[in-house]
Amino acid sequence: MRLQKYMAHCGVASRRKCEEMIKQGRVTVNGQVVTQLGVKVDPQKDEVRVDGKAISLEQKQVYILLYKPRGYVTTVKDTHERPTVVSLVGNQPARVYPVGRLDFDTEGVLLLTNDGELANKLMHPRYGVEKEYYAVVDGRPSKSQIQAFIDGIDIGDAIAHAHKVRLLWQKGNSSAFKVVLKEGRNRQIRRMFEAIGCPVKFLRRERLGNLVLGDLKPGQWRYLDEGEVMQLKKLTEAET
Incomplete structure (x- = not known):
């Protein structure tokens, strides 16, 4: 089993974070510091330590x-x-x-x-786990602007898409939406609304899977x- 995968299974952190820990020299295998990715370990034979603390598959998952x-x-x-x-x-x-x-x-x-x-x-x-948000924004987006959430909106470093979007209410110069994402770019919903000129005033994630x-x-x-x-x-x- 690859070292970073074993670390993730032991509950150390996500696999990506475990890779960072390895590169930082924080991991040892049988007393030797490992800094290269791709090293394989045998959970039954090898001793793996992170920041000096031994890890194992028997650790309680929380x-x-x-x-x-x-x-x-x-x-x-x-x-x-x-x-x-x-x-x-x-x-x-x-x-x-x-x-x-x-x-x-x-x-x-x-x-x-x-x-x-x-x-x-x-x-x-790639696993498409849904994340559902409640957003209150400045402005009253048009139907074409709302449809753009599904078709794709340029947020600078990518074309971002919502899986679903639904207008809940409009009062004065404010609007509220339910937005469901299957992707998860940094500050994605805020950046998508900013791109159509309707900055977010309030944002709450109401569901993860x-x-x-x-x-x-x-x-x-x-x-x-x-x-x-x-x-x-x-x-x-x-x-x-």
Whole structure:
């Protein structure tokens, strides 16, 4: 098994993050520092350590659904000393990481876990896991502008698409939408609305796959039950 895949299975982080850790010289195999990708390990024979701490497949996997409030960053540590989402869930039996990102001013559904393999699949667009948002914007977009969300909008570094978009209401110079994405570019919804001249005033992610906020309030969290975890994994079984 490739080292980064083994690390992800052990719950260290997503596979991409594990690759970064290897390149940074933070991983040893049988006492030797490994910095090259592609190294293979035998989980039954080899000792793998990350930052000096041994890892194994027996580590407990943790799945947390958090209602991320505005004013928090979705990182483990922040160089600007802003509050992080990890600080909201307290001490856990394993080190957990946020899956994907919600920007500083966005609230809503956020999964934290040490299941790196699942995290990697949830973030990869080829699995097409849906993310549903509620957005309130300045302006009253036309039908053609709304259709452009499906057809594709140039956001500078890519042509971004929404999977579904629905107008909910319009009051004065404000409009509200439900937007469903299957891709996940950085600040995608904000950038798409900005591109049509309707900046976002409020944004909340209301669903990630089968996970919804339910009765949670901003800053509250709960563990996923076994059925929720199984359903979430099922969503990543087949590529779209």
